[in-house]
Amino acid sequence: xxxxxxxxxxxxPHVGHLIFAELAREQxxxxxxRFIPAxxxxxxxxxxxxxxxxxxxxxxLAVAGNAAFEVDDCEVRREGPSYTxxxxxxxxxxxxxxxxxxxxxxxxxxxxxxxxxxPAAIARAAVVAVAAREGAALPAALPxxxxxxxxxxxxxxxxxxxxxxxxxxxxxxxxxFVPAAVEAYIHEQGLYV
Numbered sequence: 001x002x003x004x005x006x007x008x009x010x011x012x013p014h015v016g017h018l019i020f021a022e023l024a025r026e027q028x029x030x031x032x033x034r035f036i037p038a039x040x041x042x043x044x045x046x047x048x049x050x051x052x053x054x055x056x057x058x059x060x061l062a063v064a065g066n067a068a069f070e071v072d073d074c075e076v077r078r079e080g081p082s083y084t085x086x087x088x089x090x091x092x093x094x095x096x097x098x099x100x101x102x103x104x105x106x107x108x109x110x111x112x113x114x115x116x117x118x119p120a121a122i123a124r125a126a127v128v129a130v131a132a133r134e135g136a137a138l139p140a141a142l143p144x145x146x147x148x149x150x151x152x153x154x155x156x157x158x159x160x161x162x163x164x165x166x167x168x169x170x171x172x173x174x175x176x177f178v179p180a181a182v183e184a185y186i187h188e189q190g191l192y193v
């Protein structure tokens with residue numbers, strides 16, 4: 001089995017996340033893509049993120065309907081900060097020896113990866129699959145060898161969760177930026193207002 005893991009705050013999950021996951025599934029021949037919402041994202045400590053239960057619920061709504069996508073609540077259930085290296089190590093340990101694990105990450109996050117908790121351990125547990133932008137260069141310094149890195153070709157999708165939260169605060173439409181069920185959940189729960 002080839003498993004892709006896409007972690008994130010997912011505050012809210014949006015079309016960029018879904019398109020990246022689908023393109024990675026297709027280009028890397030993944031059997032499954034597992035979305036893992038961060039329970040306590042230590043890199044965003046003190047930034048007022050939405051409750052983990054809401055982010056988990058929105059992620060489940062976002063992936064509904066794609067049989068190759070699943071949501072794992074392991075980081076939401078785990079106490080303390082959410083560390084990608086710890087999560088990937090646990091997933092890798094549960095896989096069969098012939099299985100392959102891929103960590104899906106955007107170029108912006110890849111550039112910041114050297115500042116993460118045990119970044120070299122991430123590449124030991126999984127091949128790092130980066131959403132490549134045409135003409136963009138990979139960072140010169142990575143905490144692992146480039147043999148542990150693959151590119152996933154992806155068009156520029158200029159959508160960010162930060163911008164979507166601001167749109168919601170202003171009462172602007174989220175239509176087509178997030179799945180309809182996620183938009184409905186945001187409105188029903190009064191998120192981002």
